[in-house]
Amino acid sequence: MTKPLIIVESPTKIKTLKKYVGKEFNIAASAGHIRDLPVKTLGIDIEKKFKAKYVNIKDKSKVIANLKKLAKDTKEIYLAPDPDREGEAIAFHIMDILKKKDRIFHRILIHELTKKGIQEALQHPLEPDAHKYDAQQARRKLDRLVGYQISPLLWQKVQGGLSAGRVQSVAVKIICNRERQIRKFITEEFWTITADLLAQFPPNFNAGLVKIDNKKVKIDNEKQASDILKDLGKAQFIVHQIKAKTIKRNPLPPYITSKLQQDAINRLRFSAKKTMMVAQRLYEGIEIGTGGPEGLITYMRSDSTRIAPDAAQDAQKFISQTIGSEFALSKPRFFKNKKKVQDAHEAIRPTSVFHTPEKLKGFLSPDQFKLYDLIWKRFVASQMAQAIIDQKTILIQASPKYLFSVSGSTVKFAGYMNLYPQNEDSNEKDTQTLPDVEEGTALKTLQIIPKQHFTKPPPRFSEASLVKELEKNGIGRPSTYATILTVIRDKGYVDLIKRYFVPSELGFIVNDLLVSCFPNVLNISFTAQMETNLDDVERGRLEETQLLTDFYSSFRKSLEAASEDMISVKGVGVQTDLNCPSCGKQLNIKIGRNGQFLACTGYPECSFTSNYLRDEKGKVSIVEKIIDNTKIKDCVKCGKPMIQKEGRFGLFLACTGYPECNHTESVNGGQNGKDIGVRCPETDCSGTIIERKSKRGKIFFGCSIYPNCTFASWDKPVDKSCPDCNSPYLVEKETKKEGKFLKCPNRDCGFKEHQ
Template sequence: MKRGLSAGRVQSVALRVIADREREIQAFNPIEYWVLRGRFAGKVPPSFWMKLTKLDGQALQLGNKATKRRIENAAQAASLKEQILQTAWKVTGLETKEKRRNPAAPFTTAKLQQEAANKLRFSVQRTMQTAQRLYEGVEFGEGPVGLITYMRTDSPRLAPEAIDAVRDFVQKKHGKDYLPAKARIYTGKSGAQDAHEAIRPTDIARTPESLRGKLDGDQFRLYALIWRRTVASQMEAARFDETVVTSEGALSSGAVATFEAAGEIERFPGWLTVYRADEAEQRAEAVTESAPDEEEAEHVGLPDLQPGETLKLQDLDTDQQATKPPARFSEATLVKELEEDGIGRPSTYASIISTIQNRDYVKKVEGRFKPTELGLAVSDLLVQGFHEFMDPKYTSAMEAKLDRIEEGELSYPKGLKELYGPFEKLLKTAKQDMDNLKAGVPSGESCPKCEAELLKRFGKNGLFLGCSRYPECDYTRDLEPMDEPEDAPECPLCGTSPMNLRRGQWGPFWACPNYPNCKGIVKADPKGIPVPADEPTGETCPTCGKRFVKRHGRYGVFVCCEDYPGCKTVKKEVLGVPCPKCGGDLSPRKGRFKAFFGCTNYPKCDFTSWDKPVPQSCPKCKNPYMVEKTRKPRGKEPIQVLLCPACKHEEPLG
């Protein structure tokens, strides 16, 4: 197997959730349907659009939800359009009712992660790191001040003193009309850990505006989100008047067609005063007392209408549509899915999401998770060998069992025995029966070279298809071909174009399509873009006498012997600053996580610096060099400075 792979009770189930969704998408067959919209005018403007929703009282398909009737093709749509244009229309139904939207509960960890992803475009990890800094404290000159309560919690409840503080703030700031007669009390779902209250500001009087310029951008935006949600949670409901108008007409075919439209007017903003969201977000995220069974209707601006009023059809559109496959998971929707299924704890979601990406099990495509071939293969193997443990219901039940152990309802030894007994049996069975991807698993495809079966195999560079007759037949193919740039290069040996992008031991490269007859290659950068050929520098290698060339490597441009790596002589870039430890030269280096600067005499000399040394002496202490640093004043643009590492003297760069 490939090195660096892992499995776990939560991460593997999270991977399965993503893999199962991908298979749903692949198996999805869209269903065609047509939507008719008419623009009608009453006695007074404005005109408004209504949608054909029923025929003979039966609902028409207007989305993914299946109905008994649908307009199946262009011919049916054209026939209906012709009849509708010849039909007289009037208002046959007019109903107005008050609609109330209650505020959402204060944030739990999972809800904060989802809301920050939707509204601030924060990753789960970014949200938790920022919340951690707000909890630990921000320096205001009098020591660090913790701005929010503990950010790892399953409970939406607020402490009584916090509720009193918020209600007092609302009454003073917005008046008694915005304050419910009784405090709103929120409780968590069954099984939720209630040791910590909801995520809220430690002092509700510390408004976001009072902290502007004192927090960095991420801290300010997340604090404002938490503050607004907390205040809104204790405010009066928003009230709307929703009007639904219907118009029925008898078509020439004898069928009765029904058009419908809905309009909405805000009568009282309530909690939306402090937590105003986009119209779509209001419907998706607020708790609605009168939520419809189907998707929320489109709201349009309606004129003043009367029952029985004649309507004039001014325009009629026909629109071909199709049912849509389920969407891939974003970080927000994945967190929601895991939370609703009781998989893992919200406090671990950031590390779980990070792990499945680092293992190359999933990758993000347009902000959504798509399983790699490796991820699909690993998930399938685990489901094959550990079906019970890969069931989301098992993981959820396991979480409940751990809670019972924590609460003293179940002894630790008994709980461990109930878990490990079945697992040990499955482990022994899996070792014998599970497919071995290193040896090869049948793919169902034939080798284009010799017609033998192709096998899915793991190599040091990941999953690939290889001929089962290897080594007699050496055909291989990447399971996940790289996205080729538009401009493919021409083979430097035989002139054939375009070349094929391949992935090798040292990364992507372009290979001649005539291989193995022609072995021409062109180097590529990590994105597959061809890199320029070696460029002679006019210098001679002191080791072997060959030319020095400028070459593009995986870490950028460097100067080396043209025979590299046969001759390993590399000319290192130097900064012109003597090493303060041994007097050698300092040069830029590539580290595992970031660039740094080190002595060219390494490993004999281990001097390093994260900041770039500059050959400029300190005007204060005469130290022979200074270093470049970036300062980030709160609320201001970053500035570049020169700092003396000896006496800490600092001056603006340039």
């Protein structure tokens, strides 16, 4: 009799499953989705209750054929894609392709790829969850309706190749709104005054002026500060009041997806995308010397802080035996979830607390170790005793008019902070060590220090703070954050500069057009409510078709109005307050294939164009063109000298025989771009590899002396030869399954080197 078949989502899970159930089951992988909406058409019949037309994904024909082959005579199929909405959709599409009379399908949810987790899933099979599938369908259709019907408008009105997304556009709006707040911000001067004081015994300490005449201090300028300093010059500093208290501080709960992403970004300098890729690998299984791969963490897409009682008990046992009984709890600590949180999965935790980071270090890559260490410590700390902290605030009177204050704290019992220091989890600054003093004690004044400050605008969003903002506003779901952050950069709507998001000119243009024409779609509250509605579909409280009907009735009206009313900036550009230096007419910002530039509205009579700069306040200024009249080389077409000029796309060489000869070249003989420090691998070529952009804005790598050398690669070359086939270079690759690695570019050679 044919064995039952288990179908998982990721091929990397197969080894882990075979380790535990390989003799009893056949195992296959779908490698993600096998069906989707068609690429070139909407794929949704709006008039027939939004019925979707699914097609097999083009690249999955071999996968589908293999699944059919393995399932040929199988009576029972266990559907084991990831335990979330996307996994449920994959399960339903597999059922659709493999349906057969008398064949039975079971849905199993593997929350951790361990012997225990796999056995529990197989012992408690479920029916496929139609409501969860409907929720995924609703999200997919909403995203398709928005993306496929707004994007063509952007092609017509702005530039070809642009796209809009139901959630990504809201993320861009949040970034644009913050940038405008920064530009409007008016810096104000203020001063602080600090007294360096000494009691009878060291240490000395600094106290800040907090009140004048019993009112909160506000010092606007240097004169006010100087007047206060004169008053304080003869003042006696006396301890007025001492406030002391002991607080008990609880640890944070184990990680949910969004908090893991934020911490990994801030502490490990990982991107959200990298965090999820590394976590996926830890979940799917790694060889740790136990006879096959083993899942090291629970499922990494979770909004829940719930943990299994046996995992909590194991943590108590580990803490007592290893860290110390005084750090353990009499009974495990459990955390309450926030309202509306889906509780299908546990929090992200190690599958075994006894797999300490140090024990596994030799089996993990550096990135895997760092992330596992973070997850392990957070979980163990969540089950440790409270920290006990003595806090003291000293209020100091300087004449009846001035009140100074200083605070300090001492850790009385470290508790969980012994493993997971508090200052990594809070915004508290290191506090001072304070002397033992009593009320009425006179203090010696060592120095009084005035300091000038200026108010700062709100900060730009980093990856971590944007994830936090999306989470706070209920925009998207933790599993989508990494994709959102990647897409808005890839589309050119924002740039990540020194780890902070800055909207591009294109981002502002597209955002403003969408906000004016689709206020609901770009409304933060509306988008958050849609997430709640999708949750209601998953719970069976709302019909998928009802959600789509309610959304589309207003969206269609906006779409029809936008086709007529959306302002076209294609060819016209965006107005500025600058005048053309050649003819005096207005300059507009135009969008070209290679970016944005200033162009005269008097074209074609006036052909002035220029690069431009925009300062912190958003003011646009012309970048003076560079003309170097020094002869660089002779023109290959007419023989006349070529000189260096600067155009809207950077420096280039131009023939002095213009307009009779219009030959141009880039300064380095090819296109401009960033040199990556790798020699061109072509034989006898003296060029280097530079990073460039294609006409569609996609990054590729080519030789610096193009067109004399035509070497080009979509993957980043590395100056390292292949040990198997002697290829002069390798290329960098990154996949969800394998993470980052080097690969030989020779298709007949399968060499890989994992980093």
